[in-house]
Amino acid sequence: MGLYEGRGALTRAMKDLMLRWQETKENWDDPQTREFEESVLVPLESDLKLALGAMDQMTALLNRLADIAIDAIDRLAEVGVHGIMSCDDWGLQDRPMLSPAIFAQYWKPVYHRVYHHAHERGLLTFLHSCGHIADLLPHFIEAELDVIQMDQQENMGVDNLAERFGGKICFWCPVDIQNTMVKGTVDEVRAYARHLIDAFGKYNGGFIAQWYASPQAVNHSPEKIxxxxxxxxEYGAQVYAAGH
Known part of the structure; x- marks a missing residue:
């Protein structure tokens, strides 16, 4: 029996989401699944305290969540979904929330279970994380993450990220939402956008462009967007044409 069998509202929500995918082939999100996550998972501060003080219980919880994710991947693969994405903020402004060693010991194996299974079913793997996560990226790459979606890059350095990880993982980014998009001029925004393409895009598939989904919340002007x-x-098309 699958993990979702007999789980009422969550089962129906998953079925509804998959039916919508079959009809529209569009990216989707659903408040029912978010409500499930928020009601079941412990708050961040309690989570980290538990992680440090009771790792057996934390590991059991993480693997239970991985079981649910793997079950969902099987269902989603059956209806032709192309990839999976989670939003797990792992960074503070200047460092990861956890030491890379602790992350590698306890969280990395669980991510690898999920991402490896997704690849076995033919799905790409995407992760959003805010904050300074440069020292965690080697572990995510080894865990088979394909695409990292990060709205901040200046705190880690675009060139630093490209030099360390270019060609190993795809970067999916807007212009840095906390710095250049807020404090920079329109010309500086343009220059930063070109820099992202030059730094990550030279790896032939190493960059996906985007704009921040809630620009008004972070004071992004229409002119800068x-x-x-x-x-x-325009610049991306030029670079692509020159390389092909």
Whole structure:
């Protein structure tokens, strides 16, 4: 019996999501699944305290969540979904929330279970994380993460990220949402967009452009959004044409 069998509202929500995918082939999100996550999982501060003080219980919880994710991957693969994505913020402004050693010992094996199974079913793997996670990226790469979606890069350095991880993982980014998009001029936004393409895109598949989904919440002006988007499209097309 699958993990979702007999689970009422969650089972129905998953079925509804998969039916919507079959009909529209569009990216989706659903408040029912978010409500499930928020009601079942412990708060972050309690989570980290538990991780440090009771790792047997934490490991059991993480593997239970991995079981649920793997069951969902099987269901989603059956209806032609192309990839899976989670949003797990692992960084503070200047460092990861956990030491890389602790992450590698306890969390990395669980991510690898999920990501490896996704690859076995033909799905790509995506992860969103805010904050300074450069020292965790080697572990995510080894865990078979394909794409890292990060809205901040300046705190780690675009060139540093490209030099260390270019060609090993795909970067999916807007212009840094906390710095250049807020404090920079329109010309600086354009230059940063080009820099992202030059730094990550030279690895032939190493960069996906985007714009931040809630620009008003972080004071992104329409002029800067337009400049970023236009630069991504126009400069990106030039770079792609030159390389092909």
């Amino acid at each position: 337009e400049a970023m988007a236009r630069e991504f499209v």
